[in-house]
Amino acid sequence: MSTQRGTYKVIVKIENKPLIKDPEGEVILRDLLMKNNYNQVSNIRTAKLLEFEVKANNSENAKKIIKEICDELRIYNPLVSNCIIELEEES
């Protein structure tokens, strides 16, 4: 883990909870994959991805800041969506 203050790239993935129907994923699966004979895939879920560049003391702190922003500003709807926060690995 980095302890240096700097700019971190934090990835936020917002996806519907598993019980919530995802019509777009279903259309991609049914009308694009299955119609073109890609039968290996059994399920597709769509999601929304946001990339944050954030200044923080360390990577854990960066994730914490973004988690707070996502919760406080309702960037995702907690009733229907899960919000997964990850740090982009430095290449």
Next chain:
Amino acid sequence: MIRIAIIRFPGTNCDRDTLHVIKNILKINTELVWHTDNNIDKYDVAILPGGFSYGDNLRAGIIAAHSPALKIIKDMANKGKPILGICNGFQILVESGLLPGSLLYNSSLKFVCKWINVKVNNCKTSFTSDCKKSSILRMPIAHAEGRYFIDNKGLKELKRNNQIVFTYVNEQGIKNERSNPNGSLENIAGISNIEGNVVGLMPHPERSSEKILSPYNNDDGIKIIQSVVNNLKG
């Protein structure tokens, strides 16, 4: 006798308007053809009308672009048959690779529905030969994903081959930011392939082909279909 096919996908919704214009106004033999029809190539012209094929899921036009109908339409295009894509049809042509570039979400992030002006930059394509060069056509647009984009190399190619058929302009014919309804690169509203037999545009000629339907009492859109009809009649 000329025969024109209007291809329908689940979610197409401008098919009957297009049929009305070609059949009842231009008196040309035209049929609505479901996208699974294997006989599309028996027609002289294929038109991909507007709408929301497959609900615009994933990206507008992408799922229809993979349908077997597009394989047949590609063959028709290679044989030199005229192919027109209007709005969602343009999106399908771009996604299928028949036309270069991409149609991104409007820069306003909104569905834009209004009357605009386009300048005809190339009147040698199959669908603009009845237009005068630099003439202005007033037609409506109605789309959310119409922001044309292509990389620098692609843009140079388009210019070199005179493929930028329509650009958004104001009433005076001036191309500027205010006359650009969706943020399209260089105000591009419609393009063609190099040969000029495949044309795609975001505005709706079928909604501007009768004076009674226009708040401006114009029927500019009719020239698009009229061009291909007169071409084929010779």
